[in-house]
Amino acid sequence: MRHTISIHVENKFGVLSRVSGLFSGRGFNIESLSVGETTDPKVSLMTIVTTGDDQIIEQITKQLNKLIDVIKVIDFTGIEHVEREMVIVKITPKKDDRAEALRLAEIFRGRIVDSGPMTYTVEITGDENKIEAFVEIMKNFGIKEFVRTGKAAIARERIRKT
Amino acid sequence: MKKTGAEILLECLKKEGVKHIFGYPGGVVLNIFDALYDDKDLKLVLTRHEQGAVHAADGYARASGKVGVALVTSGPGATNTVTGIANASMDSVPIVVFCGQVPTMLIGNDAFQEADIVGITRPCTKYNYLVKDVKDLAHTVREAFHIASTGRPGPVLIDLPKDVSAGKADFVWPKDIRIQSYNPTYEGNRRMIKQAANEMVRAKKPVIMAGGGVIISEASKELTELAKAVNAPVTTTLMGLGCFPGTHRLSMGMLGMHGTYCANMAVQNSDLLIGIGVRFDDRVTGRTSSFAPDARIIHIDIDPTSIRKNVRVDTPIVGDVKRVLKEMLKDIKQDAEKKRGTDSKKPWVKQVDRWQKERPLTYRYDKKLIKPEFVVEKIYELSKGNAIICTEVGQNQMWAAQFYKYDKPRRWLSSGGLGTMGYGFPAAIGAQFARPNDLVVDIAGDGSIQMNIQELATAVINKLPVKVAILNNGYLGMVRQWQELFYRGRYSHTNLGGGPDFVKVAEAYGAIGLRATRPEEVEPVLKKAFKIKDKPVFMDFVVDWKEKVYPMVPAGAAIDEMLFDEEEKPKKKRKTKK
Ligand SMILES: Cc1ncc(C[n+]2csc(CCOP(=O)(O)OP(=O)(O)O)c2C)c(N)n1
Ligand SMILES: [Mg+2]
Numbered sequence: 076m077r078h079t080i081s082i083h084v085e086n087k088f089g090v091l092s093r094v095s096g097l098f099s100g101r102g103f104n105i106e107s108l109s110v111g112e113t114t115d116p117k118v119s120l121m122t123i124v125t126t127g128d129d130q131i132i133e134q135i136t137k138q139l140n141k142l143i144d145v146i147k148v149i150d151f152t153g154i155e156h157v158e159r160e161m162v163i164v165k166i167t168p169k170k171d172d173r174a175e176a177l178r179l180a181e182i183f184r185g186r187i188v189d190s191g192p193m194t195y196t197v198e199i200t201g202d203e204n205k206i207e208a209f210v211e212i213m214k215n216f217g218i219k220e221f222v223r224t225g226k227a228a229i230a231r232e233r234i235r236k237t
Numbered sequence: 238m239k240k241t242g243a244e245i246l247l248e249c250l251k252k253e254g255v256k257h258i259f260g261y262p263g264g265v266v267l268n269i270f271d272a273l274y275d276d277k278d279l280k281l282v283l284t285r286h287e288q289g290a291v292h293a294a295d296g297y298a299r300a301s302g303k304v305g306v307a308l309v310t311s312g313p314g315a316t317n318t319v320t321g322i323a324n325a326s327m328d329s330v331p332i333v334v335f336c337g338q339v340p341t342m343l344i345g346n347d348a349f350q351e352a353d354i355v356g357i358t359r360p361c362t363k364y365n366y367l368v369k370d371v372k373d374l375a376h377t378v379r380e381a382f383h384i385a386s387t388g389r390p391g392p393v394l395i396d397l398p399k400d401v402s403a404g405k406a407d408f409v410w411p412k413d414i415r416i417q418s419y420n421p422t423y424e425g426n427r428r429m430i431k432q433a434a435n436e437m438v439r440a441k442k443p444v445i446m447a448g449g450g451v452i453i454s455e456a457s458k459e460l461t462e463l464a465k466a467v468n469a470p471v472t473t474t475l476m477g478l479g480c481f482p483g484t485h486r487l488s489m490g491m492l493g494m495h496g497t498y499c500a501n502m503a504v505q506n507s508d509l510l511i512g513i514g515v516r517f518d519d520r521v522t523g524r525t526s527s528f529a530p531d532a533r534i535i536h537i538d539i540d541p542t543s544i545r546k547n548v549r550v551d552t553p554i555v556g557d558v559k560r561v562l563k564e565m566l567k568d569i570k571q572d573a574e575k576k577r578g579t580d581s582k583k584p585w586v587k588q589v590d591r592w593q594k595e596r597p598l599t600y601r602y603d604k605k606l607i608k609p610e611f612v613v614e615k616i617y618e619l620s621k622g623n624a625i626i627c628t629e630v631g632q633n634q635m636w637a638a639q640f641y642k643y644d645k646p647r648r649w650l651s652s653g654g655l656g657t658m659g660y661g662f663p664a665a666i667g668a669q670f671a672r673p674n675d676l677v678v679d680i681a682g683d684g685s686i687q688m689n690i691q692e693l694a695t696a697v698i699n700k701l702p703v704k705v706a707i708l709n710n711g712y713l714g715m716v717r718q719w720q721e722l723f724y725r726g727r728y729s730h731t732n733l734g735g736g737p738d739f740v741k742v743a744e745a746y747g748a749i750g751l752r753a754t755r756p757e758e759v760e761p762v763l764k765k766a767f768k769i770k771d772k773p774v775f776m777d778f779v780v781d782w783k784e785k786v787y788p789m790v791p792a793g794a795a796i797d798e799m800l801f802d803e804e805e806k807p808k809k810k811r812k813t814k815k
Binding site (some may be wrong): 084085089092093096097100130133134137139140141143144146147222 | 355363366384399416417540541544546
């Protein structure tokens with residue numbers, strides 16, 4: 076099963092390689108990884124999407140926790156959360172299809188961030204399903220270049236029933 | 238007054254109670270060696286190879302329970318430490334390794350003798366550091382010792398650029414160390430402990446499987462009390478030898494690939510298996526799907542990742558073994574069923590005794606050929622079980638594990654996890670520094686001893702009475718054994734082809750060399766060697782090369798699927814091609 080795991084780490088030299096080295100060294104799989112600073116400059120946040128059965132995921136979270144620089148590990152499975160990823164696609168629609176491409180991008184709430192004589196560059200944010208669907212459709216127009224940021228995830232606030 | 242980085246380093250080591258450093262000099266550690274030149278409190282032991290230095294620090298740590306320290310130069314000096322570090326990592330040994338590094342300005346430029354040792358050792362250290370500013374040095378050293386020695390111990394490496402050891406700063410020793418993201422769990426979960434105690438009292442066929450964690454946690458006393466309190470037989474892993482008295486009536490000896498028949502049978506037939514300070518290594522479990530099939534498993538370990546890594550666990554307890562066992566003993570004592578529980582295990586203990594009698598560890602004594610097991614038995618007898626035994630790797634290691642009875646912890650120093658040939662001799666040197674008045678014996682193979690034989694010079698110069706008992710079978714015996722059993726006797730590149738004359742080698746280094754070629758010479762040679770107090774001794778025991786280690790669980794088999802000596806198939810003659 077696929078799991079999104081967020082890891083709060085000390086913002087220190089070499090930490091990324093400790094985390095990625097753990098995955099490669101123990102044969103765990105990384106589907107995507109994104110890293111950024113948090114509001115605390117001493118802490119960075121990594122979001123890793125990985126797959127594995129329960130036993131593997133248990134090992135992954137324990138092994139991550141065991142790394143000296145890891146402060147906190149959250150596996151979002153079973154936690155209400157919001158997941159987003161951004162994709163930037165450069166498409167090459169034929170002349171006749173340019174209007175259609177724009178219309179479809181709009182349906183997906185995509186933004187055109189650049190355009191050339193033969194290309195549009197579209198930025199889109201969403202969860203996995205949306206991104207996959209969008210990419211599938213854009214393939215019809217021809218994709219020249221394509222970049223994904225990797226997932227970011229955050230827990231939803233629980234609505235307290237009073 | 239400001240001090241140089243080198244001076245600060247030495248101050249730090251003294252604060253940490255360090256007396257011995259095992260090391261080797263080079264360009265970028267000259268500042269540190271210069272500071273050591275007229276230091277009266279720290280003794281640098283010059284080894285003859287950096288791998289030897291790290292193994293010696295490791296042996297020192299295992300024998301004493303203190304942190305071992307090594308100091309080497311950059312580049313090749315640093316890369317030579319990698320095996321030693323990986324070895325300490327696998328066996329959870331607290332050591333701190335200091336490597337010199339090229340000046341910070343040059344890092345990344347492929348400077349002369351530059352190696353990215355922090356990158357190289359990241360997966361085999363518990364943690365490592367590159368110190369970029371002399372102001373961070375004292376704090377880093379303090380942290381390194383703290384990390385190495387707490388929780389599940391392990392090696393920590395500090396990379397020290399030359400300008401850091403030359404730079405100046407005030408020496409400020411941090412009073413306290415707190416690392417936000419490093420908080421090992423020492424106290425076990427109360428509810429789980431209670432449940433485990435309850436299960437142990439009520440089990441009919443319990444087995445305690447104790448490992449290196451018991452030794453690290455200094456919990457032998459509690460373990461022995463526990464076994465007695467619930468009347469449970471005890472087996473130990475290779476790493477656990479000595480954590481429970483090997484001569485105790487409840488001791489079944491070692492389990493696993495070359496474990497005793499009794500221990501393996503007991504584990505496989507148990508209804509409750511209590512793993513204490515173990516990690517269920519594959520050499521212990523055999524085929525995991527058939528491991529202890531009818532048992533509930535209680536697993537106590539300080540490292541949460543050990544739990545459920547290899548085997549299913551019903552009652553996990555993360556915590557320091559000693560503290561957990563203390564709590565557990567309280568619960569057991571208060572249990573109203575305790576007496577009845579103990580009595581109900583009598584048939585099981587009897588069954589275990591029967592297994593023990595059915596197939597004890599044996600070998601066939603020979604009047605003409607020295608059996609390696611006989612040598613180990615004699616070492617046991619003549620040392621009255623009080624020696625610190627180090628081993629190399631291979632058959633020698635297994636015989637040393639099987640035929641010497643370890644009654645006390647920290648008297649068995651062996652490379653368990655990594656299986657490093659060449660570990661035993663430098664480890665014995667380290668152990669002898671830690672325990673100058675104890676008899677230290679390295680039980681060695683003729684192959685392994687040649688991997689760090691240069692340390693003879695270290696032992697001679699320091700007048701260390703380390704004894705090396707070479708079980709000389711002319712082969713890389715353990716590999717040869719596998720070839721005989723599983724590769725139709727095709728001894729591809731395992732015959733050492735005569736090898737050196739170990740007596741002459743010893744003498745050339747200024748050590749004593751002795752040899753025994755017949756069984757009746759074994760005892761006199763050992764007696765003579767044990768009397769020597771100011772020099773290392775090599776004892777060359779020319780043993781029966783055909784001898785194999787039994788019982789043996791073939792790779793991938795369940796641990797009750799053991800091979801025994803008499804089941805050996807008659808050898809077919811190899812057909813020669815015409
Ligand atoms: C550094 C290293 N290289 C290779 C091995 C693989 N290996 C395991 S046992 C063994 C043979 C050891 O021979 P020897 O020291 O003579 O011991 P014996 O088995 O004959 O007692 C070898 C090559 C190892 N464990 N360590
Ligand atoms: Mg040999």
